[in-house]
Amino acid sequence: MKLPAIFRLAPGKRVFGLDALRAFAILMVIVQHSSMWVSPRFTFFHEFVRHYDGVGIFFVLSGFLIGTILIRTLETGGATPNKLWDFWVRRWIRTGPPYFLALLLVMPLELRHSDFPGSTYAPYFVFLQNFNRTHPPAFLEAWSLAVEEWFYLLSAPACFLLASLLKPRYGVLLAAGLFLIGSTAYRYYHFQDYQPTTWQEWDVHFRKIVLLRLDSLMYGVLAAWVAYYHRAVWLQAKRPLFVAGFVGLSLITNPISPADLTLFACVFSFSCASLAVVCLLPLLSEWRQANGLLAATLTHISLVSYSLYLLHGTVVNLNIALPLATSLPLPQALRPLLGLGMLWLASLPLATLMYKYFEVPVMALRKRLT
Numbered sequence: 001m002k003l004p005a006i007f008r009l010a011p012g013k014r015v016f017g018l019d020a021l022r023a024f025a026i027l028m029v030i031v032q033h034s035s036m037w038v039s040p041r042f043t044f045f046h047e048f049v050r051h052y053d054g055v056g057i058f059f060v061l062s063g064f065l066i067g068t069i070l071i072r073t074l075e076t077g078g079a080t081p082n083k084l085w086d087f088w089v090r091r092w093i094r095t096g097p098p099y100f101l102a103l104l105l106v107m108p109l110e111l112r113h114s115d116f117p118g119s120t121y122a123p124y125f126v127f128l129q130n131f132n133r134t135h136p137p138a139f140l141e142a143w144s145l146a147v148e149e150w151f152y153l154l155s156a157p158a159c160f161l162l163a164s165l166l167k168p169r170y171g172v173l174l175a176a177g178l179f180l181i182g183s184t185a186y187r188y189y190h191f192q193d194y195q196p197t198t199w200q201e202w203d204v205h206f207r208k209i210v211l212l213r214l215d216s217l218m219y220g221v222l223a224a225w226v227a228y229y230h231r232a233v234w235l236q237a238k239r240p241l242f243v244a245g246f247v248g249l250s251l252i253t254n255p256i257s258p259a260d261l262t263l264f265a266c267v268f269s270f271s272c273a274s275l276a277v278v279c280l281l282p283l284l285s286e287w288r289q290a291n292g293l294l295a296a297t298l299t300h301i302s303l304v305s306y307s308l309y310l311l312h313g314t315v316v317n318l319n320i321a322l323p324l325a326t327s328l329p330l331p332q333a334l335r336p337l338l339g340l341g342m343l344w345l346a347s348l349p350l351a352t353l354m355y356k357y358f359e360v361p362v363m364a365l366r367k368r369l370t
Contacts, residue, residue: 014299015285015287016287017284017288018061019298019299019302020290022061023298023301023302024052024057025054025057026301028054028057029055029312030308030344031049031054033317034344037336037339038336038340051249056216056277058309059147059217059220059274060219061220061277062148062220063151063216063219063222064227064285066220066224068227069087070156070221071168071172072228074168079160079163084156084160087156088152090366091152092149092152093369095145095152098310098354101310101354102311102315106138107139110314110319120138124138124139127150127210129146131210131211132209139314141313143208144309147214147216151217155214158178158179162174172225176218176225179215180218180219182215183212184267186212187206187266188267190266191263195266196266199256199257202261215270219274219275220277227282227285234282235282238282238286241283242279242280242282242283245277245279245280246280248275249273249276300352301348304354304355307355307359311354316350317347322339325342
């Protein structure tokens, strides 16, 4: 069955294994955000959503792709200011316009019924809303975009500077080590100063602050370093590593009770989850192609995953699904089903349209400008 032409995409050259991981990540994000529609009686579902943090997977995957680009740039073009500027411009043209479009969509929607002033959004335009503080209660999905943008801004010059002083292979490795140690040490220091008592406090005070999460992307860069400079090692045990990574992700859960809010949960769980995702990459990065309806579906979801992330929560779930489910004259038992259905059925078409008619033209512009 073919999609209507308005929704059809041209995938281009892809790596299916990475597309599958990206699709899994965004689907897990939406599953986790679906929990507001699922009764607490369904304990299995609510236990399941504690596993497989989709945003954490995105971080490592982004770091892996960006690390690959950085290393190739440094090895072929040198650590010059012009190359650094080109890297930043390409990243910002790719990630900035869709984010700002979503932000401009969200602002009037939230200001209609919220009690926080319009000035709340000012830091969002420079990604400072959660740099070293808790994220405001507006456009909640934006927290991870701030982490990614600051990672691009800080990690690239560190890699370029150290690569100019040393060889690229040593400069990137040293930069990775500094970020990994620095971010983990800062989480430990933060834990000594503030110990959460609820999972909500853990979420905003540890999971969603930029300076506490930069290492998650740097684990992906470290994976790219191994894949580039030690390819035989990278591929040698890809199947056992994949199994280990999947098991590791399955065992690491988000805390739910005060007893779960340990040093491990607040400091080291992020590192362990990131390493588990790294273990998936040797096999998935070599899985080039796949055929069939499932493969085509996962590739489609992967392509639109950025738009899907930006639109599914605040725009669709809170401003389309929630108002409809609570205002229509329906039996109480049907309201959660309507909300859940609207979340899933509206998000993918809207994300596909945003990708095809906004992201793709912006990427074409990037090719002309860089």
